[in-house]
Amino acid sequence: MDHIKQRLIEVAKPKIEALHALNSTHANHVIQEVTLGQVLSGMKGVVSLMTDTSKLDPEEGIRFRGYSIPQLRDLLPKNTTDGEPLPEGLFYLMLMGEVPTKEDVNFISQQWSVRAQGIPSHVFDVINALPKNAHPMIQFNSAILAMSTESQFRKAHLIGMGKDKYWDPMYEGVMDLVSRLPIIAAYIYRRVFHNEKHIDMDPSLDWAGNLAHMMGYDSEEVRRLMRLYMVIHADHEGGNVSAHATHLVGSALSNPYYSFSAGMNGLAGPLHGMANQDVMHWLNKMKREIGVENPSAEQIKRYSQETLAKGQVIPGYGHAVLRKTDPRFTVQLEFAKKYIPNAPLIQIVERVYEVVPDVLSAGGKVKNPWPNVDAISGSLLSSYGINEYPIYTVLFGVSRSLGVLTQLIWDRLYGFSIERPKSQNLDWFIEQVGKNK
Numbered sequence: 001m002d003h004i005k006q007r008l009i010e011v012a013k014p015k016i017e018a019l020h021a022l023n024s025t026h027a028n029h030v031i032q033e034v035t036l037g038q039v040l041s042g043m044k045g046v047v048s049l050m051t052d053t054s055k056l057d058p059e060e061g062i063r064f065r066g067y068s069i070p071q072l073r074d075l076l077p078k079n080t081t082d083g084e085p086l087p088e089g090l091f092y093l094m095l096m097g098e099v100p101t102k103e104d105v106n107f108i109s110q111q112w113s114v115r116a117q118g119i120p121s122h123v124f125d126v127i128n129a130l131p132k133n134a135h136p137m138i139q140f141n142s143a144i145l146a147m148s149t150e151s152q153f154r155k156a157h158l159i160g161m162g163k164d165k166y167w168d169p170m171y172e173g174v175m176d177l178v179s180r181l182p183i184i185a186a187y188i189y190r191r192v193f194h195n196e197k198h199i200d201m202d203p204s205l206d207w208a209g210n211l212a213h214m215m216g217y218d219s220e221e222v223r224r225l226m227r228l229y230m231v232i233h234a235d236h237e238g239g240n241v242s243a244h245a246t247h248l249v250g251s252a253l254s255n256p257y258y259s260f261s262a263g264m265n266g267l268a269g270p271l272h273g274m275a276n277q278d279v280m281h282w283l284n285k286m287k288r289e290i291g292v293e294n295p296s297a298e299q300i301k302r303y304s305q306e307t308l309a310k311g312q313v314i315p316g317y318g319h320a321v322l323r324k325t326d327p328r329f330t331v332q333l334e335f336a337k338k339y340i341p342n343a344p345l346i347q348i349v350e351r352v353y354e355v356v357p358d359v360l361s362a363g364g365k366v367k368n369p370w371p372n373v374d375a376i377s378g379s380l381l382s383s384y385g386i387n388e389y390p391i392y393t394v395l396f397g398v399s400r401s402l403g404v405l406t407q408l409i410w411d412r413l414y415g416f417s418i419e420r421p422k423s424q425n426l427d428w429f430i431e432q433v434g435k436n437k
């Protein structure tokens with residue numbers, strides 16, 4: 001057994017015991033009351049999941065195992081002193097709850113490099129069977145499902161593995177799956193946008209650096225950007241659609257591929273991960289309709305008001321939990337100002353940021369008028385030459401694997417039971433409200 005798995009067992013043992021003690025002694029403890037409004041608004045604010053990997057504060061934003069994004073950028077191992085942290089380090093942190101050493105990170109990098117070689121050829125056949133104009137998320141999700149033929153998880157179930165042991169085949173499956181996602185993403189990218197001229201992985205590179213390399217970008221600048229992108233999109237606690245869907249499907253003891261594919265189907269929705277592509281369409285449509293490349297603040301304001309008047313959302317703005325500017329937006333803006341201060345797209349993003357919060361607030365119904373991660377991520381990628389918008393959600397998905405799949409290992413370590421909330425029909429809710437009168 002490698003030292004990562006060994007350490008995981010040590011770290012997990014007291015936590016599993018604490019959870020079992022909590023559950024056996026306090027199972028009837030009332031956590032909170034739930035209002036009808038919460039049920040009807042998609043369970044917002046209802047505490048009904050246990051997630052250790054990260055926590056989202058409405059004012060402060062995301063913390064991964066207690067660390068904010070600026071802290072992670074200081075603490076996690078990097079390839080160069082002025083570079084971005086390696087996502088392998090964030091994976092370790094989310095899995096273990098401890099900051100990794102450079103050796104831990106190198107070990108994971110090497111493991112992923114080796115495991116990545118194991119993609120069965122039928123996975124590429126499945127991708128190639130789809131029309132090239134199928135959205136890259138369709139190709140990505142189909143490939144993830146096709147890879148499940150390799151899963152040891154189902155086999156473990158068939159030989160009657162005990163509930164307390166499922167974490168092990170889950171860990172193995174997660175390590176395989178995460179290692180292979182950059183190859184799948186880059187394969188789809190080169191297939192759709194670069195005449196199927198595929199590029200082999202470079203085993204000497206790290207996970208995110210390799211993704212940039214296989215997509216066809218070999219500068220240190222793009223590798224640095226890709227590392228940042230892969231770190232900031234990795235997790236957003238347990239209730240967001242991609243994390244919750246992965247967790248829910250996993251609760252039926254589905255293998256990691258089925259579970260992650262479910263999460264990715266959720267990520268492909270325009271209110272979630274697909275918003276990064278939609279932001280680019282919105283910006284381009286605005287430029288086209290106004291007839292200028294560089295719209296003024298006043299023009300953006302008017303266009304935003306028109307978007308709302310048509311009953312459409314302004315993509316990249318608003319959030320179900322956050323009530324301030326998303327720190328993932330801020331860190332990308334800082335990155336852009338440092339490395340590409342004159343990029344025209346970033347200047348437009350800043351101008352949008354100046355006017356859209358007021359426009360949304362004036363409408364009176366949006367709870368959070370501030371930008372989220374997607375308001376800038378596409379413009380940043382595009383400023384570095386990655387202009388093919390439909391790949392953006394796939395890149396989000398590659399990163400999101402780090403958080404939702406480390407939590408899936410913990411789900412099996414904790415031995416969580418199958419998820420099964422209660423539903424009621426409209427009459428039942430009307431009756432309840434009547435009773436309370």
Ligand code: CMX
Pocket residue numbers: 270271272273275308312313314315316317318319320321360365366367368372373374
């Ligand atoms: N533009 C226009 N209207 C918006 C809006 C926006 N950016 N954000 C919220 N609203 C509207 C909602 O549609 C809702 O309208 P109705 O009452 O008519 O249904 C109202 O304001 C209240 O919504 P809310 O409570 O503030 O926000 P929700 O929790 O319901 O939704 C989110 C959150 C992210 C889906 C929403 O803000 C949105 O649609 N934003 C644009 C899409 C986007 O950027 N999504 C990416 C989120 C981050 C991610 O997951 O990647």
